[in-house]
Amino acid sequence: MKFQLNQIDFTTCPMVPAVVQDASSGTVLMLGYMNRQALEKTLETGKVTFFSRSRRQLWTKGETSGNFLYLEEIHSDCDNDALLVLARPAGPTCHTGETSCFGFVRPRDMVSELESVIRERKNSPQRDSYCSRLFGA
Structure with a gap:
């Protein structure tokens, strides 16, 4: 089933967690949060975009480093209040230079x-x- 923006009810939950997974290897790369605008921008541009809770603004992963996450697929969970984002990373995902923000990759x-x-x-x-x-x- 193709993901539809209206699957997520942003009126009850204005921000949803988005687990980003490497579309080829299956490695979990990071966890971010998306509001409606971040999800819309991700779907429009094909570059994974989040809502920064600390800066209170949208940010596209890779906009400063060049290590973009290119969208392959999005899936919502059974309650439609969390996202699984399958992406192609253009370099290390973590700001430390690691492939994954979770450290060791099996x-x-x-x-x-x-x-x-x-x-x-x-x-x-x-x-x-x-x-x-x-x-x-």
Whole structure:
């Protein structure tokens, strides 16, 4: 089901938590908060935008560092009061230079890595790729 802005009732909950996950690896990158304007801007621009509770204004992740989070998908939870944002990071997500704001990132297992390569070859075929040729058969 495609995400619709009106799934979230911002009248009862003006800000919702947004867990950001790397769309390729599944690594949890960060937690931010979105109000209606942040969610609208994210959907319009394709760059993940939050509402800063300390500065009380919108901020697009990467606007100073260049390490943007490019939106792939958004999902709401079963109560429609929290978001899961799948994104492609353009660099480290954390201001400390770490991949994730949660520190250590567990390496993926071999099967997950292989699945990722096969999915990539199916979605973006390469002439010299054995996997791509299998999908073309």
